[in-house]
Amino acid sequence: MTLAADAQARLDAPVAVAPSLYESALQLLRLAHVLPAALIVPIEDQTPPGLLTARAANVNAFRGERNGRLRIVNRAPVPLEGAPDSEFVVFRGGEGLRDQVAIVIGQPNIREPVTVRLHSACLTGDLFGSLKCDCGDQLRRAARHMAENGGGVLLYLDQEGRGNGLANKIHAYSLQSRGFDTFDADEILGFEEDGRTFGFAGEMLKLLGVTQIRVMTNNPTKLSALEAAGLVLVSDHRIVGRKNNHNIRYLATKRDRAGHLLD
Numbered sequence: 001m002t003l004a005a006d007a008q009a010r011l012d013a014p015v016a017v018a019p020s021l022y023e024s025a026l027q028l029l030r031l032a033h034v035l036p037a038a039l040i041v042p043i044e045d046q047t048p049p050g051l052l053t054a055r056a057a058n059v060n061a062f063r064g065e066r067n068g069r070l071r072i073v074n075r076a077p078v079p080l081e082g083a084p085d086s087e088f089v090v091f092r093g094g095e096g097l098r099d100q101v102a103i104v105i106g107q108p109n110i111r112e113p114v115t116v117r118l119h120s121a122c123l124t125g126d127l128f129g130s131l132k133c134d135c136g137d138q139l140r141r142a143a144r145h146m147a148e149n150g151g152g153v154l155l156y157l158d159q160e161g162r163g164n165g166l167a168n169k170i171h172a173y174s175l176q177s178r179g180f181d182t183f184d185a186d187e188i189l190g191f192e193e194d195g196r197t198f199g200f201a202g203e204m205l206k207l208l209g210v211t212q213i214r215v216m217t218n219n220p221t222k223l224s225a226l227e228a229a230g231l232v233l234v235s236d237h238r239i240v241g242r243k244n245n246h247n248i249r250y251l252a253t254k255r256d257r258a259g260h261l262l263d
Protein backbone atom coordinates (compact mmCIF):
# COMPACT_ATOMS: atom_id res chain seq x y z
CA MET A 1 0.00 0.00 0.00
CA THR A 2 2.87 2.36 0.80
CA LEU A 3 4.29 1.70 -2.63
CA ALA A 4 0.99 2.44 -4.33
CA ALA A 5 0.53 5.62 -2.30
CA ASP A 6 4.02 6.94 -2.90
CA ALA A 7 5.58 5.91 -6.19
CA GLN A 8 9.05 6.98 -5.08
CA ALA A 9 9.01 4.63 -2.10
CA ARG A 10 9.76 1.64 -4.28
CA LEU A 11 13.28 2.86 -5.03
CA ASP A 12 14.64 1.87 -1.61
CA ALA A 13 11.88 -0.47 -0.48
CA PRO A 14 13.24 -3.72 1.01
CA VAL A 15 12.53 -6.71 -1.21
CA ALA A 16 12.28 -10.25 0.09
CA VAL A 17 11.11 -13.52 -1.40
CA ALA A 18 7.47 -13.89 -0.35
CA PRO A 19 6.45 -17.15 1.36
CA SER A 20 4.16 -19.20 -0.89
CA LEU A 21 1.14 -18.51 1.35
CA TYR A 22 1.62 -14.78 0.76
CA GLU A 23 1.89 -15.41 -2.98
CA SER A 24 -1.45 -17.25 -2.87
CA ALA A 25 -3.05 -14.31 -1.04
CA LEU A 26 -1.77 -11.93 -3.73
CA GLN A 27 -2.98 -14.27 -6.47
CA LEU A 28 -6.48 -14.27 -4.93
CA LEU A 29 -6.52 -10.46 -4.97
CA ARG A 30 -5.31 -10.32 -8.58
CA LEU A 31 -8.07 -12.73 -9.62
CA ALA A 32 -10.54 -10.38 -7.91
CA HIS A 33 -9.17 -7.36 -9.85
CA VAL A 34 -8.34 -5.43 -6.68
CA LEU A 35 -4.94 -4.03 -5.72
CA PRO A 36 -2.68 -6.92 -4.77
CA ALA A 37 -2.00 -5.61 -1.25
CA ALA A 38 -2.73 -8.00 1.61
CA LEU A 39 -2.59 -7.71 5.38
CA ILE A 40 -1.45 -11.12 6.67
CA VAL A 41 -2.73 -11.95 10.17
CA PRO A 42 -1.89 -15.40 11.59
CA ILE A 43 -4.91 -17.06 13.22
CA GLU A 44 -3.92 -19.09 16.25
CA ASP A 45 -6.78 -21.45 16.95
CA GLN A 46 -10.11 -21.66 15.17
CA THR A 47 -11.21 -19.51 12.27
CA PRO A 48 -13.34 -16.69 13.73
CA PRO A 49 -17.03 -16.97 12.72
CA GLY A 50 -18.13 -14.97 9.67
CA LEU A 51 -14.74 -15.13 7.96
CA LEU A 52 -14.67 -16.53 4.43
CA THR A 53 -11.94 -19.09 3.96
CA ALA A 54 -10.14 -20.27 0.84
CA ARG A 55 -7.43 -22.91 0.62
CA ALA A 56 -4.13 -21.74 -0.89
CA ALA A 57 -3.96 -24.88 -3.05
CA ASN A 58 -7.38 -24.11 -4.54
CA VAL A 59 -6.39 -20.51 -5.29
CA ASN A 60 -3.19 -21.67 -7.00
CA ALA A 61 -5.01 -24.30 -9.08
CA PHE A 62 -7.95 -22.03 -9.96
CA ARG A 63 -6.81 -20.81 -13.37
CA GLY A 64 -5.81 -24.22 -14.71
CA GLU A 65 -8.92 -25.96 -13.38
CA ARG A 66 -11.33 -23.44 -14.78
CA ASN A 67 -9.98 -23.85 -18.32
CA GLY A 68 -11.45 -27.34 -18.48
CA ARG A 69 -14.89 -26.01 -17.55
CA LEU A 70 -15.27 -23.51 -20.39
CA ARG A 71 -18.33 -24.09 -22.50
CA ILE A 72 -20.28 -22.31 -25.21
CA VAL A 73 -23.48 -20.81 -23.77
CA ASN A 74 -24.86 -18.78 -26.70
CA ARG A 75 -24.13 -17.92 -30.30
CA ALA A 76 -25.82 -15.65 -32.85
CA PRO A 77 -25.06 -13.74 -36.06
CA VAL A 78 -24.05 -10.09 -35.47
CA PRO A 79 -23.22 -8.27 -38.73
CA LEU A 80 -20.27 -5.91 -38.23
CA GLU A 81 -19.33 -2.90 -40.29
CA GLY A 82 -16.77 -4.22 -42.76
CA ALA A 83 -17.46 -7.82 -41.71
CA PRO A 84 -21.21 -8.39 -42.18
CA ASP A 85 -20.95 -12.19 -42.06
CA SER A 86 -19.96 -12.46 -38.38
CA GLU A 87 -21.16 -14.57 -35.48
CA PHE A 88 -20.67 -13.91 -31.76
CA VAL A 89 -20.03 -17.01 -29.65
CA VAL A 90 -20.10 -16.55 -25.86
CA PHE A 91 -18.18 -18.83 -23.51
CA ARG A 92 -18.75 -19.16 -19.79
CA GLY A 93 -17.20 -21.08 -16.92
CA GLY A 94 -13.60 -20.00 -17.34
CA GLU A 95 -11.25 -17.97 -15.20
CA GLY A 96 -13.03 -15.69 -12.77
CA LEU A 97 -16.33 -16.87 -14.28
CA ARG A 98 -16.04 -14.00 -16.76
CA ASP A 99 -17.80 -14.31 -20.09
CA GLN A 100 -15.41 -14.55 -23.03
CA VAL A 101 -16.33 -13.91 -26.64
CA ALA A 102 -15.21 -15.43 -29.92
CA ILE A 103 -16.22 -13.58 -33.07
CA VAL A 104 -16.25 -15.91 -36.04
CA ILE A 105 -15.75 -13.72 -39.10
CA GLY A 106 -16.78 -15.10 -42.48
CA GLN A 107 -16.76 -18.85 -42.98
CA PRO A 108 -13.29 -20.08 -42.00
CA ASN A 109 -12.63 -23.70 -42.92
CA ILE A 110 -11.74 -25.26 -39.57
CA ARG A 111 -10.10 -28.24 -41.28
CA GLU A 112 -7.48 -25.82 -42.66
CA PRO A 113 -5.27 -23.36 -40.72
CA VAL A 114 -7.54 -20.60 -39.35
CA THR A 115 -6.50 -16.95 -38.93
CA VAL A 116 -6.97 -16.03 -35.26
CA ARG A 117 -6.36 -13.04 -33.02
CA LEU A 118 -6.38 -13.01 -29.22
CA HIS A 119 -7.40 -9.48 -28.33
CA SER A 120 -7.28 -8.35 -24.69
CA ALA A 121 -10.12 -5.94 -23.94
CA CYS A 122 -9.20 -2.25 -23.81
CA LEU A 123 -12.19 -0.01 -23.12
CA THR A 124 -10.24 3.18 -23.72
CA GLY A 125 -8.66 2.06 -26.98
CA ASP A 126 -11.22 -0.33 -28.49
CA LEU A 127 -14.31 1.76 -27.82
CA PHE A 128 -13.11 5.35 -27.49
CA GLY A 129 -10.07 5.34 -29.79
CA SER A 130 -7.62 6.32 -27.03
CA LEU A 131 -4.32 7.53 -28.49
CA LYS A 132 -2.37 6.06 -25.56
CA CYS A 133 -2.26 2.56 -27.06
CA ASP A 134 -2.68 0.72 -30.37
CA CYS A 135 -5.57 -1.56 -29.38
CA GLY A 136 -8.44 0.04 -31.32
CA ASP A 137 -6.53 -0.01 -34.61
CA GLN A 138 -5.42 -3.60 -34.04
CA LEU A 139 -8.97 -4.74 -33.30
CA ARG A 140 -10.51 -3.17 -36.39
CA ARG A 141 -7.62 -4.09 -38.67
CA ALA A 142 -7.76 -7.71 -37.56
CA ALA A 143 -11.51 -7.93 -38.21
CA ARG A 144 -11.14 -6.33 -41.63
CA HIS A 145 -8.21 -8.58 -42.56
CA MET A 146 -10.23 -11.68 -41.65
CA ALA A 147 -13.30 -10.48 -43.57
CA GLU A 148 -11.19 -9.85 -46.68
CA ASN A 149 -9.01 -12.98 -46.46
CA GLY A 150 -11.13 -16.08 -46.05
CA GLY A 151 -12.45 -15.45 -42.54
CA GLY A 152 -11.05 -16.07 -39.09
CA VAL A 153 -11.71 -16.16 -35.36
CA LEU A 154 -11.21 -13.09 -33.20
CA LEU A 155 -11.16 -13.86 -29.49
CA TYR A 156 -12.21 -10.80 -27.48
CA LEU A 157 -10.81 -11.62 -24.05
CA ASP A 158 -12.03 -10.11 -20.79
CA GLN A 159 -8.48 -9.07 -19.83
CA GLU A 160 -8.85 -5.29 -19.49
CA GLY A 161 -5.61 -3.60 -18.46
CA ARG A 162 -3.46 -6.67 -19.21
CA GLY A 163 -5.73 -8.61 -16.89
CA ASN A 164 -5.52 -6.12 -13.98
CA GLY A 165 -8.98 -4.63 -14.53
CA LEU A 166 -10.12 -1.16 -15.56
CA ALA A 167 -9.72 0.56 -12.19
CA ASN A 168 -6.12 -0.61 -11.87
CA LYS A 169 -5.33 0.35 -15.48
CA ILE A 170 -6.58 3.90 -14.91
CA HIS A 171 -4.62 3.99 -11.64
CA ALA A 172 -1.55 2.97 -13.67
CA TYR A 173 -2.33 5.69 -16.22
CA SER A 174 -2.26 8.28 -13.44
CA LEU A 175 1.26 7.08 -12.53
CA GLN A 176 2.24 7.19 -16.22
CA SER A 177 1.15 10.82 -16.36
CA ARG A 178 3.89 11.36 -13.74
CA GLY A 179 6.53 9.82 -16.00
CA PHE A 180 6.53 6.09 -15.22
CA ASP A 181 6.38 3.68 -18.14
CA THR A 182 3.60 1.13 -18.59
CA PHE A 183 5.39 -1.74 -16.81
CA ASP A 184 6.90 0.32 -13.97
CA ALA A 185 3.46 1.79 -13.23
CA ASP A 186 1.98 -1.71 -12.86
CA GLU A 187 4.92 -2.81 -10.73
CA ILE A 188 4.43 0.12 -8.36
CA LEU A 189 0.82 -1.01 -7.90
CA GLY A 190 2.05 -4.52 -7.04
CA PHE A 191 1.32 -6.31 -10.31
CA GLU A 192 3.58 -8.58 -12.30
CA GLU A 193 4.94 -7.30 -15.62
CA ASP A 194 2.12 -9.11 -17.39
CA GLY A 195 -0.20 -11.35 -15.39
CA ARG A 196 -2.28 -12.57 -18.34
CA THR A 197 -2.50 -16.22 -19.23
CA PHE A 198 -3.77 -17.45 -22.59
CA GLY A 199 -4.31 -21.18 -22.06
CA PHE A 200 -8.07 -20.68 -21.82
CA ALA A 201 -8.03 -18.93 -25.21
CA GLY A 202 -6.56 -22.10 -26.68
CA GLU A 203 -9.42 -24.05 -25.10
CA MET A 204 -11.93 -21.67 -26.71
CA LEU A 205 -10.41 -22.32 -30.14
CA LYS A 206 -10.51 -26.07 -29.58
CA LEU A 207 -14.19 -25.88 -28.56
CA LEU A 208 -14.81 -24.19 -31.92
CA GLY A 209 -13.09 -27.12 -33.64
CA VAL A 210 -9.99 -25.16 -34.63
CA THR A 211 -6.72 -27.14 -34.58
CA GLN A 212 -4.28 -25.25 -36.86
CA ILE A 213 -3.77 -21.53 -36.53
CA ARG A 214 -2.27 -18.45 -38.19
CA VAL A 215 -1.98 -15.90 -35.38
CA MET A 216 -2.13 -12.12 -35.71
CA THR A 217 -0.03 -10.74 -32.84
CA ASN A 218 3.23 -9.07 -31.89
CA ASN A 219 3.35 -10.85 -28.54
CA PRO A 220 5.43 -14.07 -28.58
CA THR A 221 3.88 -15.20 -25.25
CA LYS A 222 0.53 -15.66 -27.00
CA LEU A 223 2.16 -17.93 -29.59
CA SER A 224 3.83 -20.19 -27.04
CA ALA A 225 0.66 -20.35 -24.91
CA LEU A 226 -1.45 -21.50 -27.86
CA GLU A 227 1.13 -24.13 -28.79
CA ALA A 228 1.24 -25.28 -25.16
CA ALA A 229 -2.56 -25.62 -25.30
CA GLY A 230 -2.14 -28.12 -28.14
CA LEU A 231 -2.80 -25.99 -31.22
CA VAL A 232 -0.59 -26.25 -34.29
CA LEU A 233 0.96 -22.88 -35.09
CA VAL A 234 1.30 -22.64 -38.86
CA SER A 235 2.35 -18.98 -39.05
CA ASP A 236 2.16 -15.69 -37.24
CA HIS A 237 2.11 -12.16 -38.45
CA ARG A 238 2.41 -8.71 -37.03
CA ILE A 239 -0.58 -6.45 -36.46
CA VAL A 240 0.22 -2.81 -35.86
CA GLY A 241 -1.74 0.31 -35.08
CA ARG A 242 -0.96 3.87 -36.05
CA LYS A 243 1.85 5.53 -34.12
CA ASN A 244 1.29 8.93 -32.56
CA ASN A 245 2.93 11.17 -29.96
CA HIS A 246 0.90 9.59 -27.16
CA ASN A 247 1.60 5.90 -27.85
CA ILE A 248 5.15 5.97 -29.24
CA ARG A 249 6.77 5.41 -25.83
CA TYR A 250 4.24 2.69 -24.95
CA LEU A 251 5.05 0.81 -28.16
CA ALA A 252 8.81 1.15 -27.65
CA THR A 253 8.47 -0.07 -24.04
CA LYS A 254 6.55 -3.16 -25.16
CA ARG A 255 9.30 -3.90 -27.68
CA ASP A 256 12.22 -3.26 -25.31
CA ARG A 257 10.88 -4.70 -22.06
CA ALA A 258 8.36 -7.37 -23.07
CA GLY A 259 9.94 -8.59 -26.31
CA HIS A 260 7.05 -7.59 -28.55
CA LEU A 261 7.94 -8.02 -32.20
CA LEU A 262 7.64 -4.36 -33.16
CA ASP A 263 10.19 -2.43 -35.21
Ligand SMILES: Nc1nc2c(ncn2[C@@H]2O[C@H](COP(=O)(O)OP(=O)(O)OP(=O)(O)O)[C@@H](O)[C@H]2O)c(=O)[nH]1
Nearest residue numbers: 120121122133159160161162169172182217218219
Ligand atom coordinates in the same frame (compact mmCIF):
# COMPACT_ATOMS: atom_id res chain seq x y z
N1 LIG B 1 -1.95 -2.39 -17.06
C1 LIG B 1 -1.95 -1.72 -18.22
N2 LIG B 1 -2.62 -2.24 -19.25
C2 LIG B 1 -2.58 -1.58 -20.43
C3 LIG B 1 -1.91 -0.37 -20.60
N3 LIG B 1 -2.09 0.05 -21.86
C4 LIG B 1 -2.85 -0.89 -22.47
N4 LIG B 1 -3.16 -1.87 -21.60
C5 LIG B 1 -3.89 -3.11 -21.81
O1 LIG B 1 -3.03 -3.97 -22.52
C6 LIG B 1 -3.78 -4.94 -23.20
C7 LIG B 1 -3.22 -5.06 -24.60
O2 LIG B 1 -1.90 -5.48 -24.46
P1 LIG B 1 -0.75 -5.04 -25.43
O3 LIG B 1 0.53 -5.14 -24.66
O4 LIG B 1 -1.09 -3.70 -26.06
O5 LIG B 1 -0.77 -6.06 -26.61
P2 LIG B 1 -0.75 -7.64 -26.50
O6 LIG B 1 -2.16 -8.08 -26.33
O7 LIG B 1 0.22 -8.13 -25.48
O8 LIG B 1 -0.11 -8.05 -27.90
P3 LIG B 1 -0.68 -7.92 -29.38
O9 LIG B 1 -1.33 -9.25 -29.70
O10 LIG B 1 0.51 -7.70 -30.23
O11 LIG B 1 -1.67 -6.79 -29.43
C8 LIG B 1 -5.23 -4.47 -23.13
O12 LIG B 1 -5.90 -5.26 -22.13
C9 LIG B 1 -5.12 -3.03 -22.65
O13 LIG B 1 -6.24 -2.63 -21.85
C10 LIG B 1 -1.19 0.15 -19.48
O14 LIG B 1 -0.51 1.17 -19.55
N5 LIG B 1 -1.26 -0.55 -18.31
Ligand SMILES: [Zn+2]
Nearest residue numbers: 122125133135
Ligand atom coordinates in the same frame (compact mmCIF):
# COMPACT_ATOMS: atom_id res chain seq x y z
ZN1 LIG C 1 -5.35 -0.27 -25.38
